[in-house]
Structure formats: C-alpha cells, structure tokens
Amino acid sequence: ELKVEQNPLFLSMQEGKNYTIYCNYSTTSDRLYWYRQDPGKSLESLFVLLSNGAVKQEGRLMASLDTKARLSTLHITAAVHDLSATYFCAVPTSGTYKYIFGTGTRLKVLA
C-alpha cells in the first residue's frame, strides 16, 4: 500500500529565512503534486511534477522530484507571512490512479 509521509509536520519560521519541506513515498510513481491549503479553505494546486528530475518554481517556492529516491522537496526562499498555510504532497497510485495525500506540513511564517 502506498504511503506518503511529509516532514516536518509543523514549521514555524522567521520571515526572510529559507527552509525545505520533504515528501517521501513508498512505492514507484513518476509524478507528484503539491497543494496549498489556507485555513478553512479548499486545496489549491501549486506544482505538478511529471518526471524524474523535474523542477518547478513559482515565486519563493521551488519544488523538485527524485523518483529514484521516492522524494520530493518544496523549498521556501526568503519566507514571507503570506506563505503561511498547510502544504500537502499527493502521489497517484498505479492502476486506478488513486491519489494518496501526505500528512501535510503546517507552515507559519512569523513577521
């Protein structure tokens, strides 16, 4: 059974600092998705990573995928308060393409 784990679960960081969120998954997959969720809101798609070595960047966020290591990272550069949210990675299973979501990383950026 596919398992998706994120760490850290909680992250409190100062504005201007850099940090990385990790997403590990247990079985083979060649793609991975990152979502953002604000409190009381639905999920917003951030990145779609479609192959090994894929790297996507949007503003202060950069995501990468290493399918051999079964690892994706979401790197935050010079954090700002507006990035405070919960971030989820999701991996599709083979066959039915059921999406398994990670545990989520709750990020709080302190002014």
Added chain:
Amino acid sequence: EAGVAQSPRYKIIEKRQSVAFWCNPISGHATLYWYQQILGQGPKLLIQFQNNGVVDDSQLPKDRFSAERLKGVDSTLKIQPAKLEDSAVYLCASSPGQFPYEQYFGPGTRLTVT
C-alpha cells in the same frame, strides 16, 4: 471556466441523522473524486468515478455512506446514519480523465455531527 461547485458549504446534524452533499464538477471532466478531510489530516479518498462508473470505493464505509453520479456529471454523497466521527470537511474534486491529471478541488462541505 467555472470551478468545481459544492453545496451546502456547512451542515450541522445530530448523530443518527442523514445528510447529503452535492457536487458539480468542471464541465467536461470525466473523473470525479470525493474526499474526507478530518481536521489536521490530509484528504482521504472515499470514492472515485470515471464518468458514471465507480473506479475505486475501497475506503468508503459502505454500511453508512453511498454515492452516485448520474449521467456522468453531478454527484451526490450521502451519509445515513451519521456518527460523531463523520465530522469532517468533504471535498469534491474533478479531473479531465482517469490518467493522473491534475485535480481541481471544490470549496468543500464542512460537516459537524453533534
């Protein structure tokens, strides 16, 4: 392009009552998903439809939950009877097809069972 629509946005019921949620996916999207998101956790897939057929319902508590997608468009998710542990946000998502395309999520329905 209109997004995924869900209603109601909030619902409070007592345990053992029944409740139904409605979802209208993005026009033309063949695949529809219902997720349950308990506070502090990631979404958990309840059921996945491809057009009006069920692809995966392995985590749907079938003794109390049911879902249908008539004519391959709108979908309803029903809980009968509700339990306290059903308190969660129920998210509907759609994608263009079964291949792992990007999913687009609706605003969700927050259910509180008292």
